[in-house]
Amino acid sequence: MPGNTFGHIFRVTTWGESHGRAVGCVVDGCPAGLEISENAIQKELDRRKPGGRLASKRKESDRVEILSGVFNGKSLGTPVSMLIWNRDVDSRPYEEIKDLFRPGHADFTYWAKFGIRDWRGGGRASGRETAARVAAGAIAKLILSRFGVEIGGFAREIGGIACSTDGMSFEEIVDRAEKSDIRCPDEEAARLMEEKILEARRDGDSVGGVVEVIVKNPPAGLGEPVFGKLDAHLAFAVMGVPAVKGVEIGAGFKASRMRGSEHNDPIVIKNGRIGFESNNAGGILGGISNGENIIVKAAIKPTPSISKPQRTVNYRKMVEEEIIVKGRHDPCIVPRAVPVVEAMVSLVIVDAMMMQGLIPRFL
Numbered sequence: 001m002p003g004n005t006f007g008h009i010f011r012v013t014t015w016g017e018s019h020g021r022a023v024g025c026v027v028d029g030c031p032a033g034l035e036i037s038e039n040a041i042q043k044e045l046d047r048r049k050p051g052g053r054l055a056s057k058r059k060e061s062d063r064v065e066i067l068s069g070v071f072n073g074k075s076l077g078t079p080v081s082m083l084i085w086n087r088d089v090d091s092r093p094y095e096e097i098k099d100l101f102r103p104g105h106a107d108f109t110y111w112a113k114f115g116i117r118d119w120r121g122g123g124r125a126s127g128r129e130t131a132a133r134v135a136a137g138a139i140a141k142l143i144l145s146r147f148g149v150e151i152g153g154f155a156r157e158i159g160g161i162a163c164s165t166d167g168m169s170f171e172e173i174v175d176r177a178e179k180s181d182i183r184c185p186d187e188e189a190a191r192l193m194e195e196k197i198l199e200a201r202r203d204g205d206s207v208g209g210v211v212e213v214i215v216k217n218p219p220a221g222l223g224e225p226v227f228g229k230l231d232a233h234l235a236f237a238v239m240g241v242p243a244v245k246g247v248e249i250g251a252g253f254k255a256s257r258m259r260g261s262e263h264n265d266p267i268v269i270k271n272g273r274i275g276f277e278s279n280n281a282g283g284i285l286g287g288i289s290n291g292e293n294i295i296v297k298a299a300i301k302p303t304p305s306i307s308k309p310q311r312t313v314n315y316r317k318m319v320e321e322e323i324i325v326k327g328r329h330d331p332c333i334v335p336r337a338v339p340v341v342e343a344m345v346s347l348v349i350v351d352a353m354m355m356q357g358l359i360p361r362f363l
Helices: 038-048 107-114 127-145 170-179 187-202 230-239 252-257 334-355
Strands: 011-016 022-028 064-068 080-085 150-158 209-216 244-249 267-270 273-276 294-300 310-314 319-323
Touching: 011 127, 022 127, 038 064, 038 127, 038 334, 080 127, 127 150, 127 334, 150 170, 150 187, 150 334, 170 209, 209 334, 230 244, 230 294, 230 334, 244 252, 294 334
Parallel strands: none
Antiparallel strands: 011 022, 022 080, 064 080, 150 209, 209 294, 244 294, 267 273, 310 319
């Protein structure tokens, strides 16, 4: 099964299934001399872990263990291996539907490709796998912080309710989002979003939304022309996150409804350097970063595990049946998707900076 490794120089391989013994990752290409601690990784994992008033009732501590690549608190330049045990696994709700393909899930496609699948919680296709991505992304964030690059995300939209960040600085957006149960920096919009989530839960249903991630202070010149464009790598990375069905850079699809005079960002002098008056390009022109903040948006579909009756097929009997999915599921995964999308964006930026020669092998 290929496709488990991401990156060119800074490479990440994840492993594990939702109801297996553990999930984890191996990070190869991390520069030597980087200060890494389990506590630093844990801070990011705590932002993603299940539980909470509006999330899945699965209670995983998500405690990370660094198995290799770190000595006396610093990276060795060798592969960094990290392990996260699955502690709160309950496969019983899946036993009675193990022969049924759940609508909206990858059950059928995994079976069609491999002829076998782990029916316990979705196996490898589960969002549980993203814990390993967040652990790897935490290392990427540590590297980026050494070069003044910051990455933060928030829930831009949930259940059709969009928030406003007009007049907010990057720091204010991130601070407000982290204080919100659903990672929305706009208090009034957050209240309406919560109502939508609770309404969906009461109906045995779910809602989706949009995650926005901002890269602050990226260097200009990242990315390659034509096939190695930075926005292409970002789109590839973010589309690889479970439940993501669309990606926008900057103005995104709104650009298709604008005139050139509206969409073009005027070029100006900022603090003695060339910059841009607006940022409809989302910090990327011709596939190469222009030095402005990079803006990435990810469209997140509604959680497919819902308790409403749905039509499906029993592949053992080859008959149509009705399915009701039981278990512990999020009525909206947008808040927990924020650190996952941040992680994937972080991996891309670190990799691009390494390919540009901006990050040395020894820090």
